[in-house]
Structure formats: structure tokens, C-alpha cells
Amino acid sequence: xxxxxxxxxxxxxxxxxxxxxxxxxxxxxxxxxxxxxxxxxxxxxxxxxxxxxxxxxxxxxxxxxxxxxxxxxxxxxxxxxxxxxxxxxxxxxxxxxxxxxxxxxxxxxxxxxxxxxxxxxxxxxxxxxxxxxxxxxxxxxxxxxxxxxxxxxxxxxxxxxxxxxxxxxxxxxxxxxxxxxxxxxxxxxxxxxxxxxxxxxxxxxxxxxxxxxxxxxxxxxxxxxxxxxxxxxxxxxxxxxxxxxxxxxxxxxxxxxxxxxxxxxxxxxxxxxxxxxxxx
Amino acid sequence: xxxxxxxxxxxxxxxxxxxxxxxxxxxxxxxxxxxxxxxxxxxxxxxxxxxxxxxxxxxxxxxxxxxxxxxxxxxxxxxxxxxxxxxxxxxxxxxxxxxxxxxxxxxxxxxxxxxxxxxxxxxxxxxxxxxxxxxxxxxxxxxxxxxxxxxxxxxxxxxxxxxxxxxxxxxxxxxxxxxxxxxxxxxxxxxxxxxxxxxxxxxxxxxxxxxxxxxxxxxxxxxxxxxxxxxxxxxxxxxxxxxxxxxxxxxxxxxxxxxxxxxxxxxxxxxxxxxxxxxx
Numbered sequence: 205x206x207x208x209x210x211x212x213x214x215x216x217x218x219x220x221x222x223x224x225x226x227x228x229x230x231x232x233x234x235x236x237x238x239x240x241x242x243x244x245x246x247x248x249x250x251x252x253x254x255x256x257x258x259x260x261x262x263x264x265x266x267x268x269x270x271x272x273x274x275x276x277x278x279x280x281x282x283x284x285x286x287x288x289x290x291x292x293x294x295x296x297x298x299x300x301x302x303x304x305x306x307x308x309x310x311x312x313x314x315x316x317x318x319x320x321x322x323x324x325x326x327x328x329x330x331x332x333x334x335x336x337x338x339x340x341x342x343x344x345x346x347x348x349x350x351x352x353x354x355x356x357x358x359x360x361x362x363x364x365x366x367x368x369x370x371x372x373x374x375x376x377x378x379x380x381x382x383x384x385x386x387x388x389x390x391x392x393x394x395x396x397x398x399x400x401x402x403x404x405x406x407x408x409x410x411x412x413x414x415x416x417x418x419x420x421x422x423x424x425x426x427x428x429x430x431x432x433x434x435x436x437x438x439x440x441x442x443x444x445x446x447x448x449x450x451x452x453x454x455x456x457x458x459x460x461x462x463x464x465x466x467x468x469x470x471x472x473x474x475x476x477x478x479x480x481x482x483x484x
Numbered sequence: 485x486x487x488x489x490x491x492x493x494x495x496x497x498x499x500x501x502x503x504x505x506x507x508x509x510x511x512x513x514x515x516x517x518x519x520x521x522x523x524x525x526x527x528x529x530x531x532x533x534x535x536x537x538x539x540x541x542x543x544x545x546x547x548x549x550x551x552x553x554x555x556x557x558x559x560x561x562x563x564x565x566x567x568x569x570x571x572x573x574x575x576x577x578x579x580x581x582x583x584x585x586x587x588x589x590x591x592x593x594x595x596x597x598x599x600x601x602x603x604x605x606x607x608x609x610x611x612x613x614x615x616x617x618x619x620x621x622x623x624x625x626x627x628x629x630x631x632x633x634x635x636x637x638x639x640x641x642x643x644x645x646x647x648x649x650x651x652x653x654x655x656x657x658x659x660x661x662x663x664x665x666x667x668x669x670x671x672x673x674x675x676x677x678x679x680x681x682x683x684x685x686x687x688x689x690x691x692x693x694x695x696x697x698x699x700x701x702x703x704x705x706x707x708x709x710x711x712x713x714x715x716x717x718x719x720x721x722x723x724x725x726x727x728x729x730x731x732x733x734x735x736x737x738x739x740x741x742x743x744x745x746x747x748x749x750x751x752x753x754x755x756x757x758x759x760x761x762x763x764x
Contacts, residue, residue: 205579212502219499220507222492222592227500227570229633230510261634262641286579290507299485299566299596301633301664302640312502316579340620340684341656344638352632353509353581354541358624360582361542376621376656376683384581403656404620 207288209278209315224310226292229301230351232310233257233292235409237275238447239285240320241481244275246446249409254291257348263293264309271311278315286447288314292351321448325369326471329454329463332383332443334435335359335371339381341403349406359384370443372435372456375404380430383443386451387411390430391440391466397426410444417473423466440464449478487568489558489595504590506572509581510631512590513537513572515689517555518727519565520600521761524555526726529689534571537628543573544589551591558595566727568594572631601728605649606751609734609743612663612723614715615639615651619661621683629686639664650723652715652736655684660710663723666731667691670710671720671746677706690724697753703746720744729758 210218225231235250244250251268258265271289278287294307337359345352359371370383380399382388387408389398396418401407418425435441441453441461450471452463490498505511515530524530531548538545551569558567574587617639625632639651650663660679662668667688669678676698681687698705715721721733721741730751732743 207503210502218502220502222490222498222500222594223487224507225637227504227507227572227592228514228631229637230631231634231637234508261638288579292507299568300640301636303637312507314502337624338622340622340625342618342620342635344617345620345634350634351508351510352634354511354625354630354632355622356581357505357509357511357583358541360580 205316205318207314207316209313211274211313213311214274220310220312221295223295224292225294225296225303225307226290226310226351228296230353231261231293231303232263232290232351233261234349234351235289236446237287237289238318239279239287241479242279242281243482244279244287245478246409246413247272247275249412250289250446253349253407253409254289257350258291260348261293261350262303263291266291266309266311274313278313284318284320286316286318288316290351318447325451326449329452329461330369330443331367331455332370332372332441332453333368334457335373335384336362337373339373339375339404341375341377343402346404347401347407356384374432377403378431379403380432380435381405386443386445386448389414389425389442389444390434390438391464392438394466395426396423396466397428397430397434399430400427408444409446410449413477414444414450414470414474417477418470421473423469440467442467442470449474485596485598487594487596489593491554491593493591494554500590500592501575503575504572505574505576505583505587506570506590506631508576510633511541511573511583512543512570512631513541514629514631515569516726517567517569518598519559519567521759522559522561523762524559524567525758526689526693527552527555529692530569530726533629533687533689534569537630538571540628541573541630542583543571544587546571546589546591554593558593564598564600566596566598568596570631598727605731606729609732609741610649610723611647611735612650612652612721612733613648614737615653615664616642617653619653619655619684621655621657623682626684627681627687636664654712657683658711659683660712660715661685666723666725666728669694669705669722669724670714670718671744672718674746675706676703676746676750677708677710677714679710680707688724689726690729693757694724694730694750694754697757698750701753703749720747722747722750729754
């Protein structure tokens with residue numbers, strides 16, 4: 205799947221400077237925004253996370269109003285699409301790791317045509333596995349959707365061999381963190397928990413929407429440190445990301461899990477938001 | 485300092501595809517090679533490390549003979565320069581973290597004019613500090629000079645405030661690892677030790693040269709786990725990288741260290757290799 209639109213700093217060109225710090229160091233951020241029914245879903249939440257990342261790394265944040273307009277212009281009428289936004293610190297103005305402060309951020313927008321999600325995955329659930337790779341822990345990077353994604357690349361190469369659609373990853377000290385491209389939620393005795401992402405992992409936009417909707421429905425989700433024992437004790441497991449919404453896990457490492465009542469209830473709460481013509 | 489030569493896949497162009505996985509994920513490697521007296525110093529060792537990284541990440545390794553010829557062609561007659569080589573997995577052939585295996589690596593060569601190193605730094609030593617940022621630990625990435633360098637970017641922003649030229653960094657579990665842009669060696673009671681880099685850090689080319697020369701001179705260097713207490717107990721501390729050779733540390737967090745006899749001896753062993761017309 206290749207992008208059908210590619211804009212670098214607003215221009216319809218497909219190249220960027222080989223001096224860009226995004227290339228040299230992964231010094232930047234990204235967002236993947238699902239487009240459906242003529243809108244960029246949860247775009248305000250995506251831009252809020254982007255702004256948080258800019259602040260954390262000392263990147264000069266783009267003008268969010270104008271960026272949102274650019275994104276809205278890319279939304280195809282009624283077709284599904286994914287918009288990927290990359291913001292880097294920009295072209296290096298000197299050699300070496302240290303930014304000089306006079307860099308001008310680079311903004312890249314890519315639009316990928318997308319088939320609507322297969323509803324069978326959300327209904328029946330997916331096969332998942334536990335990844336071998338352990339994520340490094342660094343509070344300075346935790347939560348942010350930054351461009352240092354070699355761990356995810358290596359984890360996704362691992363899962364080639366199995367039929368699993370997603371790998372669940374633990375951190376170097378044994379904390380359950382997330383899937384390679386999703387956040388994870390565990391249900392036990394009607395309580396829902398999701399890993400606290402203070403050491404690593406990405407604070408997904410769909411994760412925050414699911415947590416918000418659960419709280420509104422008087423079924424708040426616990427955000428806390430989770431371990432292998434919590435995963436093994438879970439009666440229901442589900443995954444979220446901006447594209448997929450909620451996917452139940454139906455098989456994990458040979459263990460069969462039936463998509464259960466709590467997962468179903470959260471899917472029902474989420475569904476109207478995924479399909480709404482404007483963000484709630 | 486801007487590069488005076490910039491080659492992308494051998495062509496004298498300054499742009500690369502905005503679809504490159506080096507940009508999207510930091511999915512690639514780099515080398516920084518010092519040029520002096522008409523040669524690319526330790527180029528064979530740089531290419532050896534590059535090959536190791538390619539193997540570890542499943543990147544299709546470039547033809548090393550032809551790459552070496554390209555590098556040799558960039559070496560300026562007698563002037564000092566730095567050649568930075570970036571090899572990425574190449575342009576994404578599909579969306580998502582997982583490489584499809586049909587990518588073609590991208591090769592970027594940059595040459596930066598460089599002043600010869602200030603001999604005062606190697607002679608008198610430098611001011612260093614202990615960085616606040618703790619490096620994440622991931623054996624899958626350890627040792628390799630890959631493009632995920634946000635930790636180094638953030639650590640180098642930290643040191644802005646102090647007058648230190650380099651920050652020493654510990655890992656999340658408290659191991660001493662390296663400087664932001666250098667490897668570190670500690671001397672105590674005539675024994676020299678350097679951190680084992682099985683959890684994080686980069687196996688520097690100058691680090692390996694110093695270890696090799698020390699072993700040849702019957703003064704082998706211990707490669708082992710080192711901690712804060714080892715740093716505090718060190719009588720001599722020195723730093724290495726491909727550009728600087730050996731820099732003694734003369735002040736660390738207010739503590740004064742005199743560049744000592746072991747550091748001097750190793751500098752003497754190294755000096756002829758730094759200035760030699762061909763690699764030993």
C-alpha cells in the first residue's frame with residue numbers, strides 16, 4: 205500500500221533533506237489518523253498528543269489550527285484512509301546530537317488508501333502471542349509517539365513465523381507494556397486494567413478514548429503496573445489502536461479466550477464514536 | 485558546520501524519499517569516520533561494525549568493497565574531515581513496522597570539513613558531568629550504532645546548562661554505560677576497565693582499537709559491568725571516540741582528576757595509529 209498523497213512542508217513533493225534530524229536521530233514525532241465517513245477521527249486528540257511530544261522534546265510545535273486544516277483537506281469524501289503525520293525537529297543546522305535551537309520543524313503528511321476494517325476481527329477476535337523482545341525503559345521517552353521505533357520493527361520481524369496478528373511486549377524489568385502496534389487491556393472479575401506507561405510504551409489515542417468512555421459509563425479503567433501474572437490471570441484481553449478500535453484477543457500462546465461481556469460492552473460504547481460524522 | 489559533499493545512493497543529491505524507513509522508524513545504521521592525512525581512519529573496523537548491525541537487524545548489507553572505494557574517494561588530500569555514512573533499510577514498500585524483505589537499502593554519505601582536534605583537550609583533559617537521563621536497556625539494540633538516537637539528543641540538551649563537554653550516562657538499572665558521544669574507561673590501581681555493552685551503548689571503533697593496543701602492550705582492559713561506585717572510585721577516567729581519540733577527564737561533577745600515567749601510556753600507544761598514513 206503506497207500513499208496517494210505525500211506533502212513535505214505543504215508542498216506536493218516526495219523528498220526531504222538528507223540532513224533532516226528525523227533521519228539522523230529519529231528526532232521527531234508521528235501520528236496515524238484514521239479517516240472514515242468524511243472526517244479525520246479524533247484529530248483533536250492526535251494533535252494534543254503531538255503538542256505534548258513537542259513540549260517534552262523541545263521541538264517548536266507547528267501551528268495546530270493550520271495543521272488541522274491541512275489534515276481536514278486530505279480527508280477523502282466517504283472512503284477510508286489513513287493519514288500519517290510526521291513532525292521532525294527539521295534539518296540539522298550543525299553536526300552532532302545537540303540541537304542548536306534554530307532548527308525549523310519539518311512536516312510530512314502521507315495519505316494511504318485503506319480498506320474498511322474486517323468486522324470479523326473485532327467480532328471474533330485475533331490470535332496474539334508474547335513477543336521475545338523486551339522494551340527498554342526510559343521515562344524521558346515514555347508515552348510519546350516518537351520516531352525511535354527500532355524495537356517495534358524488530359518485534360514485528362519476530363512475529364513473522366507465527367500466525368499471530370499482534371505481539372504483546374514486556375519491558376526490561378518485566379512490566380507488561382503494550383502490543384507492537386496497539387495498547388492492551390486486561391479484564392478480571394469485571395475489573396478492567398491497562399498498563400501505566402511511565403517507563404515505556406505509547407499513550408494511544410484510542411486507549412484514551414476507551415478510558416474516557418468507560419469512566420463516563422461508570423466503569424472506570426485502572427491504569428497501573430501490570431506483570432506476566434496479570435496477563436495469565438486475565439479472563440478477557442483486548443487491544444486498541446486508532447485504526448482498529450477494539451480487537452478482542454481470542455487466542456494467546458495457545459490459550460483460548462472468548463471475547464467476553466466487558467469487551468463487548470466497551471465495543472458497544474465505542475462503536476458510535478468510530479462511525480460518528482464528528483468527534484464527540 | 486554543513487557537509488561539503490552529500491551523496492544519496494551514489495548520486496550528488498541532497499534529498500531522499502520521504503518514505504524511507506530510516507525516517508519513519510530510525511530503521512538503519514550509521515558510522516562517523518575521521519579523515520586525516522589522506523586516509524579514512526580505521527575504515528575497515530567501521531565497515532565491520534556496520535556489517536554486524538546489518539546482520540543483527542536483517543538489513544541487506546551493502547557491497548563493502550564498493551562502499552569502501554566510495555569512502556576512499558571522499559577523503560580529502562591532507563585536510564581533516566569527518567565522513568558520516570548512513571545505511572537504512574530503504575524506502576518502505578508497505579505501511580507498518582514490519583519490513584517486507586523486498587526493501588532496497590539507502591546509502592547516504594556526508595563529508596564535513598573538520599578542524600584538527602584541539603591538542604589541549606587530549607593533553608589537559610575535559611570537564612564532564614553525570615547525565616540525568618538514564619538509558620533504556622535492550623540487548624537487541626546494544627552495541628550497534630543505529631539511528632534511534634533520541635536518548636542522546638535529549639542527554640545533549642541537558643548538558644547545555646553546564647560547561648561540560650560530555651555527559652556520562654547510566655542505564656535504567658544503574659549500570660555505567662558511556663558518554664553521550666563517547667565510550668568511557670576507568671582506571672584504578674593500574675587496572676583499566678570499560679563497561680560491558682550487553683544492555684545498551686555503542687561499541688565504539690576507537691574503544692576497540694584502544695582495547696586491542698592495550699592487550700598488545702600486555703596491559704589488557706577489563707570489559708565488565710560497572711556502577712556508580714566504580715566511577716566514584718576511579719583514579720583516572722578517559723573517553724574515546726573515532727574523532728577525538730582519547731580525552732582524559734580532568735573534572736567530573738566538581739571532583740578534580742589529574743590525567744594519570746595509565747591514560748598517558750595509552751595515549752602514547754594510540755598516537756602513531758591516529759596519525760599513520762595507513763591502518764595498522
